[in-house]
Amino acid sequence: MLERIFGGKEDRDSTLKELNKVIDYLSVAKADCNAALESGDYNRQQKCIKKICELYDEFNRLSINYLQFIALDNDPQTGLDEEENLIKNNRSTETFFAAFSLDVDDVTTQNNLNLEIYKAFFLFDLQKYRRALKSCESILEVDDSKDGIWTLKGQVLFQLGNFDDALDAFDSAIELEWHNVKAWIGKGLTLQAFENYNDALDAYETALEIDENNTLAIEGRDLVLSQLSQVRDESCGPGESLSEDNKSKPTIGLPSPDKESPQISDKVSFDKLPSREKREKRVFKRPFVKKKDDDKPKxxxxxxxxxxxxxxxxxxxxxxxxxxxxxxxxxxxxxxxxxxxxxxxxxxxxxxxxxxxxxxxxxxxxxxxxxxxxxxxxxxxxxxxxxxxxxxxxxxxxxxxxxxxxxxxxxxxxxxxxxxxxxxxxxxxxxxxxxxxxxxxxxxxxxxxxxxxxxxxxxxxxxxxxVPPPDPEARKELFRSRLSKVPQSDDIDYTKLADLTDCYSSSDITAIIEAAGRIAGDQELDEINMDLMTHVIENQRPSISKSQIKSYEEFSHLERK
Incomplete structure (x- = not known):
């Protein structure tokens, strides 16, 4: 397996050829399955479905291997393009599965998750941080136990200047996997951005406890120690000025051999470096990730x-x-x-x-x-x-x-x-x-x-x-939908409300219900009833006149439906 992964461009091209063959076979197999369905040949259809499932498993395996090759070749734009093509093929097969009511949710979800993970890393390499953040959040909504994705999210947030959320993300990664060196280094960098050099030093030293030869952790620790030494020099006493060397500002940033790191202020409020044992530890909880509400209509x-x-x-x-x-x-x-x-x-x-x-x-x-x-x-x-x-x-x-x-x-x-x-x-x-x-x-x-x-x-x-004003049936549904969110009496007649509101727009209907709610609140009513709704409609004219509606019919020749 290691030889295959690190085999270079030849193996990458070979995997791509295999992948394209599988995609072609999938298309043929799906066409055969549809033909079997139309002819009523149930046995042939079942064989085709079995073949498609086997090909789909092979597609999953090869697609992930292929993206591994691209990642190792450090070719993020190609990786992103290929990943998007793979997702399109993936969606096509999922649609086929759904049409035949095949229960493959676990398989398709896991494959989509793997593809989304590569997408997040490729986007980060391309410095498309907002899109990378969106990918990270999509992954964590499905599975929030991946410390590597929490680390990547922290790095993305750091680049976007959102240090509070970046710090929470790094701590989430550490909570899941204490030995995550990248998360400790990211935490140290973020704490430097907050000018909290004591805790930043803790983070770098912890990273070095895990990997004592980590160059980034060593450089980060030395930078913080230098800064703390500068702070002691600043607080020597009144009347003393800093040397030119001490006026230089330290730099921080996510590790990158090609880019200079951004600068931070050197203003701090403590006078001396306490011993490590006396430094106060910060305790963080993993941020709450809101799960998707699949039952909510959309x-x-x-x-x-x-x-x-x-x-x-x-x-x-x-x-x-x-x-x-x-x-x-x-x-x-x-x-x-x-x-x-x-x-x-x-x-x-x-x-x-x-x-x-x-x-x-x-x-x-x-x-x-x-x-x-x-x-x-x-x-x-x-x-x-x-x-x-x-x-x-x-x-x-x-x-x-x-x-x-x-x-x-x-x-x-x-x-x-x-x-x-x-x-x-x-x-x-x-x-x-x-x-x-x-x-x-x-x-x-x-x-x-x-x-x-x-x-x-x-x-x-x-x-x-x-897009004309809502018709009677649409008005009826609008009243039903809006009123379902507030206390209402059993005497509400949606058909009558629709008849009373000819020429009323969608926003007019929303305004009617809000006005009824205000009156109900003022009068301390338990619910909105039909009499109240009728009263509000009688006193609230539509925002659109019949002549205005008719004027739009003059442009019917422009329509292309």
Whole structure:
């Protein structure tokens, strides 16, 4: 095994060839299984499933071996790219297992966990610390007993400047495995950042008790001793000044042979170095990691009504992502961009957030204030930065609220048209390539007629969809969902509430229930009843008029569903 792992590029290429063969065999075996299912040949189907399970085990083994080779070759970008390809193949096979109701949760979960661990280390090597932190947290949500991941999380948090959480993470690693030298060194570095040199010295000396020849621990200890000596010199008495040498600041940082470590302040409040026995020990508890609540509804299960919009998004986005092989052969991909338009308060932002949950994408909301600038060219730079952020965190839904402010009609612009033209072109450049980088661009607007025509064409905003106020059935579900979270009487008639709120938006209905709750609280009622709800509706007009709703129908020619 050791010869295989340390065999170099030849063995790495050999493993990759084996892995690609297994992936091809998996595709063939799944096609055979589906054919057996369609023909009703049960015995053949069972043989195919058995073969697929065997191939999947081999896929797991080879994929981990291959990533080991890449890690040893110190090639993090290749490792990250290959790891993401492996995850796609993994998801495809898991979807197949689910279709045949095969109980392989333990196997698939463990393989996903192994792949995520490599992903976290590759991202850290690439200095993509926020994405590495997200991977660490995903791993710890599944299994918080991995001291190596707690150590990596501490290193990532240190690089992000979050020293409090970094210290907790290192102590969690130490609590799980006292002999974790990297965790002790990380703890020492973090304590230096807090200027707590006594405890930092403890951490380095403990690391040296475990590994007396560890160079990083020796350098850290010597640096702390030097700093403590400097502190004693500073506190010699009034009127004495530091020498030029003593004015130099010590450096700390995560060990890296290529980079200079950041500097810290040399201001400390103690006068002398106490003996090690007298130094006060800090006691830490492992931070609580919130487990995923699998029973809590998410995605479209949280969206009341909007049946047509959910159907469109399921057809054009969710299914192609869940079953890529079925669509890839027809050269079908997800839309490059989606534009939702309609009256305010009807749930455009909410359903995009739930779409991100449904497809397990990251969600980045971009209000106009995040991009706009009074300085020439800076808005264009901000647009580029937003797309770079989305690319670094891909797969991502990049959501632009008040879309018309970002890409207004150029023919209606005045003196600032030259610079706005530059900004729109910058946006279009990134939009054209968004889907290639795992980015789905979604815009929302209340004024679709003010958006530049170049943005609206197919191939850019491929789908243009009206989001109207909720229909009666949707209003009924909104009342049911919102009222289920507060005490309510048995006389609540959801159908009648829906009939009373024609033209009311989703936010209007939320406001009605909040107003009823305020009155119930003021009057010290035990629950909200039907009379109270009726009273609030009678005194609260809808935020959208019928004429406004009708005006959106004038833009029906722009829709592409």
């Amino acid at each position: 995605g479209f299960a949280c969206v009341a009504g909007m049946l047509e919009l959910k159907e469109i998004l399921t057809r054009d986005v969710i299914k192609p992502l869940q079953n890529p092989e079925n669509y890839k052969k027809f050269n079908v991909t997800i839309p490059n961009g989606i534009l939702l338009y309609g009256p305010p308060g009807c749930g455009k932002t909410f359903i995009v957030e739930k779409l991100a949950e449904e497809v397990s994408y990251n969600f980045i909301k971009v209000p106009p204030s995040k991009i706009g600038s009074k300085y020439i060219h800076e808005t264009s730079d901000n647009i580029a930065k937003v797309f770079t952020e989305a690319k670094d965190n891909a797969p991502t839904i990049l959501f632009f609220d008040e879309f018309e402010a970002l890409v207004p009609r150029r023919e209606s612009l005045g003196a600032e048209g030259q610079f706005k033209n530059e900004e729109i072109n910058e946006f279009l450049t990134h939009l054209n390539n968004a889907s290639n980088h795992g980015i789905l661009v979604v815009g929302a607007t209340n004024q679709v007629n003010l958006i530049d025509s170049a943005v609206m064409r197919a191939g850019r905003m491929d789908k243009v969809i009206l």
